[in-house]
Amino acid sequence: MAWQEPCVAALARVERTDFLSPVCIGEVANVSAEITYTSRHSVEVQVNVMSENILTGAKKVTNKATLWYVPLSLKNVNKVVEVPPIQYARKEQEDEGKKRYEEQKLDRLETKQRNGDVILPVINPDRQTKEPHTVGYSQSSLIHLVGPSDCTLLGFVHGGVTMKLMDEVAGIVAARHCKTNIVTASVDAINFHEKIKKGCVITVSGRMTFTSNKSMEIEVFVDADPFVDEPRERYRAVSAFFTYVSLSKEGKPLPVPQLLTETEDEKRRFEEGKGRYLQTKAKRQAQMQQQAAQQ
Amino acid sequence: MAWQEPCVAALARVERTDFLSPVCIGEVANVSAEITYTSRHSVEVQVNVMSENILTGAKKVTNKATLWYVPLSLKNVNKVVEVPPIQYARKEQEDEGKKRYEEQKLDRLETKQRNGDVILPVINPDRQTKEPHTVGYSQSSLIHLVGPSDCTLLGFVHGGVTMKLMDEVAGIVAARHCKTNIVTASVDAINFHEKIKKGCVITVSGRMTFTSNKSMEIEVFVDADPFVDEPRERYRAVSAFFTYVSLSKEGKPLPVPQLLTETEDEKRRFEEGKGRYLQTKAKRQAQMQQQAAQQ
Amino acid sequence: MAWQEPCVAALARVERTDFLSPVCIGEVANVSAEITYTSRHSVEVQVNVMSENILTGAKKVTNKATLWYVPLSLKNVNKVVEVPPIQYARKEQEDEGKKRYEEQKLDRLETKQRNGDVILPVINPDRQTKEPHTVGYSQSSLIHLVGPSDCTLLGFVHGGVTMKLMDEVAGIVAARHCKTNIVTASVDAINFHEKIKKGCVITVSGRMTFTSNKSMEIEVFVDADPFVDEPRERYRAVSAFFTYVSLSKEGKPLPVPQLLTETEDEKRRFEEGKGRYLQTKAKRQAQMQQQAAQQ
Numbered sequence: 001m002a003w004q005e006p007c008v009a010a011l012a013r014v015e016r017t018d019f020l021s022p023v024c025i026g027e028v029a030n031v032s033a034e035i036t037y038t039s040r041h042s043v044e045v046q047v048n049v050m051s052e053n054i055l056t057g058a059k060k061v062t063n064k065a066t067l068w069y070v071p072l073s074l075k076n077v078n079k080v081v082e083v084p085p086i087q088y089a090r091k092e093q094e095d096e097g098k099k100r101y102e103e104q105k106l107d108r109l110e111t112k113q114r115n116g117d118v119i120l121p122v123i124n125p126d127r128q129t130k131e132p133h134t135v136g137y138s139q140s141s142l143i144h145l146v147g148p149s150d151c152t153l154l155g156f157v158h159g160g161v162t163m164k165l166m167d168e169v170a171g172i173v174a175a176r177h178c179k180t181n182i183v184t185a186s187v188d189a190i191n192f193h194e195k196i197k198k199g200c201v202i203t204v205s206g207r208m209t210f211t212s213n214k215s216m217e218i219e220v221f222v223d224a225d226p227f228v229d230e231p232r233e234r235y236r237a238v239s240a241f242f243t244y245v246s247l248s249k250e251g252k253p254l255p256v257p258q259l260l261t262e263t264e265d266e267k268r269r270f271e272e273g274k275g276r277y278l279q280t281k282a283k284r285q286a287q288m289q290q291q292a293a294q295q
Numbered sequence: 296m297a298w299q300e301p302c303v304a305a306l307a308r309v310e311r312t313d314f315l316s317p318v319c320i321g322e323v324a325n326v327s328a329e330i331t332y333t334s335r336h337s338v339e340v341q342v343n344v345m346s347e348n349i350l351t352g353a354k355k356v357t358n359k360a361t362l363w364y365v366p367l368s369l370k371n372v373n374k375v376v377e378v379p380p381i382q383y384a385r386k387e388q389e390d391e392g393k394k395r396y397e398e399q400k401l402d403r404l405e406t407k408q409r410n411g412d413v414i415l416p417v418i419n420p421d422r423q424t425k426e427p428h429t430v431g432y433s434q435s436s437l438i439h440l441v442g443p444s445d446c447t448l449l450g451f452v453h454g455g456v457t458m459k460l461m462d463e464v465a466g467i468v469a470a471r472h473c474k475t476n477i478v479t480a481s482v483d484a485i486n487f488h489e490k491i492k493k494g495c496v497i498t499v500s501g502r503m504t505f506t507s508n509k510s511m512e513i514e515v516f517v518d519a520d521p522f523v524d525e526p527r528e529r530y531r532a533v534s535a536f537f538t539y540v541s542l543s544k545e546g547k548p549l550p551v552p553q554l555l556t557e558t559e560d561e562k563r564r565f566e567e568g569k570g571r572y573l574q575t576k577a578k579r580q581a582q583m584q585q586q587a588a589q590q
Numbered sequence: 591m592a593w594q595e596p597c598v599a600a601l602a603r604v605e606r607t608d609f610l611s612p613v614c615i616g617e618v619a620n621v622s623a624e625i626t627y628t629s630r631h632s633v634e635v636q637v638n639v640m641s642e643n644i645l646t647g648a649k650k651v652t653n654k655a656t657l658w659y660v661p662l663s664l665k666n667v668n669k670v671v672e673v674p675p676i677q678y679a680r681k682e683q684e685d686e687g688k689k690r691y692e693e694q695k696l697d698r699l700e701t702k703q704r705n706g707d708v709i710l711p712v713i714n715p716d717r718q719t720k721e722p723h724t725v726g727y728s729q730s731s732l733i734h735l736v737g738p739s740d741c742t743l744l745g746f747v748h749g750g751v752t753m754k755l756m757d758e759v760a761g762i763v764a765a766r767h768c769k770t771n772i773v774t775a776s777v778d779a780i781n782f783h784e785k786i787k788k789g790c791v792i793t794v795s796g797r798m799t800f801t802s803n804k805s806m807e808i809e810v811f812v813d814a815d816p817f818v819d820e821p822r823e824r825y826r827a828v829s830a831f832f833t834y835v836s837l838s839k840e841g842k843p844l845p846v847p848q849l850l851t852e853t854e855d856e857k858r859r860f861e862e863g864k865g866r867y868l869q870t871k872a873k874r875q876a877q878m879q880q881q882a883a884q885q
Contacts, residue, residue, distance in 0.1 A: 028762055054766055054769065055765070055769050056769075147447070147448070148446065148448070148739070149443070149444040149738060149739040152737070153737070153738070153788060153789050172323055172349065175349040176349055179349065179351075179352065180350065198448060199448050442742070442743070443738050443741065444738070467618055467644065470644040471644055474644065474645050474646075475645065493743060
């Protein structure tokens with residue numbers, strides 16, 4: 001890529017990602033990436049992760065992810081640089097990319113509004129006073145001071161650092177709810193609404209929103225407190241939904257205890273979660289039918 | 296907290312800490328903290344660590360610690376900022392806090408003087424020429440170049456980095472002495488006499504000072520060499536006493552071989568260590584009697 | 591050491607290193623180092639690593655290494671500072687040091703020329719289309735963005751970070767070739783031709799060059815892309831040969847499948863590797879005879 005001016009790519013969004021199979025210790029992870037669409041100010045990158053057992057040579061697709069980046073000027077990190085267009089092999093590819101671009105733009109907008117609406121304090125409660133399987137019983141949060149080694153060259157938090165902390169909190173929520181081994185099944189689109197600067201204290205909070213028979217949906221927020229050098233309020237920086245499944249010691253999926261909703265908000269969020277669950281299920285079935293038809 | 300000007304908190308002292316039970320892999324550590332006293336230029340923070348086994352829900356107090364911080368101005372790290380006073384629920388709390396404040400101030404002063412008195416080179420000796428169970432046989436040291444990822448935002452070493460290295464050296468001393476598994480039982484007050492800057496080389500040295508039937512006391516020094524950008528001599532930055540116990544493979548406490556003292560200094564330090572041991576023992580017994588009386 | 595002006599030591603070269611025995615988890619590594627020769631602009635440092643099993647007290651030499659450093663001015667990292675001469679115990683030591691200095695200088699020059707000659711793209715190929723045991727089948731590469739925590743105080747990559755990535759890639763090449771457990775037996779002289787700055791993307795590539803009955807030689811390149819803030823081409827920063835052996839599950843050496851060379855370049859490199867192998871073998875036999883004669 002030849003940019004007009006020196007820039008860095010800031011992660012703006014990770015599309016819904018399914019974790020198809022785990023990478024085991026000693027395996028080699030092969031990561032490949034390509035640019036699949038460019039808008040005037042953003043770049044879509046498709047990443048494929050394959051795990052390879054070197055001894056047997058066996059390979060498995062671990063996960064595929066789609067990431068959106070925004071190029072920022074190295075001289076002025078608040079300036080978004082223009083992206084030089086890429087060449088598409090077929091006109092179709094450009095059209096499909098544009099469709100994906102418009103969809104994610106809409107979704108980002110919607111999430112931003114939802115973030116404005118609902119800002120709930122999620123503090124580690126005294127779990128002793130809460131009934132098991134309620135939302136309050138499993139909700140969890142952690143705080144983290146953003147240090148130099150969490151940051152990119154420009155002094156902003158690496159997207160990967162935030163995502164790891166989000167997965168950690170979501171995993172604790174899931175394990176507290178079902179008291180078994182749990183594993184991340186998928187991550188819904190993650191939107192990075194705002195950059196987080198070195199020196200911020202971030203609060204990562206998770207609460208369960210929905211359970212199906214075999215899965216749990218957990219909403220995770222990242223809030224940043226730029227308390228050190230800016231006279232600025234705490235702000236919502238990232239938000240996402242994680243889906244976990246419960247596993248037996250042998251690695252078999254287990255039934256998940258149903259989430260007990262108490263307040264009106266909890267009931268509403270449960271219904272919204274159910275909507276996302278049914279939508280994803282329908283989409284997956286449509287894909288499977290399409291694939292079956294193509295074979 | 297609303298400070299008058301932007302500042303960071305520099306760790307000045309960690310009070311004596313007992314390690315009551317270990318945190319196991321897979322457990323969730325719950326850390327909570329509150330400000331319990333403020334003087335004009337320092338803040339006392341009480342930290343509680345609980346470990347939670349998510350699968351069983353069982354919780355245990357892992358350790359409690361009291362830390363003293365000094366706020367430094369972000370614009371001038373050599374300037375100590377004034378601390379806005381906190382509100383106490385009862386007058387009694389303020390009085391007790393003041394007592395703790397005066398006590399630690401005295402102890403810091405005393406340690407500083409002791410540091411001035413005794414500066415001993417602790418170099419890894421040729422253990423082959425030393426008799427087992429002598430001070431020289433187990434004494435150990437390591438050096439570490441303070442890099443960017445060891446530091447806070449202002450470029451000074453994190454207290455936690457220093458404490459980890461101190462525990463590492465003390466653990467090697469203890470294991471070399473008794474040739475069994477060992478575990479940290481307590482850490483005596485750690486005083487951070489001076490800040491350590493990025494680019495310093497630090498030498499962490501440990502030597503055994505005292506053994507009881509079931510425990511070993513190890514003195515640990517941290518000396519800093521600001522060799523890169525300052526025309527300054529090596530200085531004593533941190534010092535503390537660590538207490539270790541020896542464990543069998545089943546995790547049961549084992550008798551500890553007695554420390555063989557050879558020089559006058561070693562004999563004097565052994566007696567001083569015995570004094571600290573008996574004092575701590577008496578204090579603990581008094582606490583237990585008090586607790587028994589309250590029940 | 592009293593330098594005329596504040597400086598840092600940049601790693602310029604690591605001489606051939608044999609790994610004599612592994613350091614196991616829980617063992618203490620004792621590292622000692624001394625300056626053994628100084629030229630006007632470089633310093634030779636001998637490092638010895640011993641592993642100590644604390645419980646049994648047993649010690650083993652793990653490896654010995656010779657490193658060459660060049661002191662750079664802290665005020666201007668492009669300026670090499672003059673090295674104050676050291677005192678030698680015997681005139682002989684100085685002469686031997688000078689001989690080592692001249693030899694490494696020649697070897698550095700030779701490697702630099704070879705680097706200029708051969709710049710091959712080593713991209714992860716589709717292994718499915720390659721025959722097992724060919725060069726193309728096992729060749730591997732990884733990319734890494736040099737972040738703040740990879741760097742020294744002056745913002746250049748730590749030699750140790752580069753060496754770890756090189757060992758990682760070489761290990762993957764070796765494991766892909768023989769599909770067994772593998773272990774590093776030795777690293778040929780590593781030359782650090784040029785510094786790598788924070789913000790570079792480095793590509794670490796490895797390809798097998800030679801196999802004997804029991805060992806594999808892998809050539810590893812590190813290329814740096816200073817794409818962020820310099821209008822400069824990708825350049826070869828480091829190169830080295832690693833030797834691996836194949837191990838059974840019980841840790842016994844296994845025969846290594848012979849490398850299949852396809853192109854003229856591969857055949858030439860195989861012969862060059864054979865030359866290095868025979869030279870090292872002859873040197874080791876001469877040393878053993880010398881040692882036997884001295885006893």
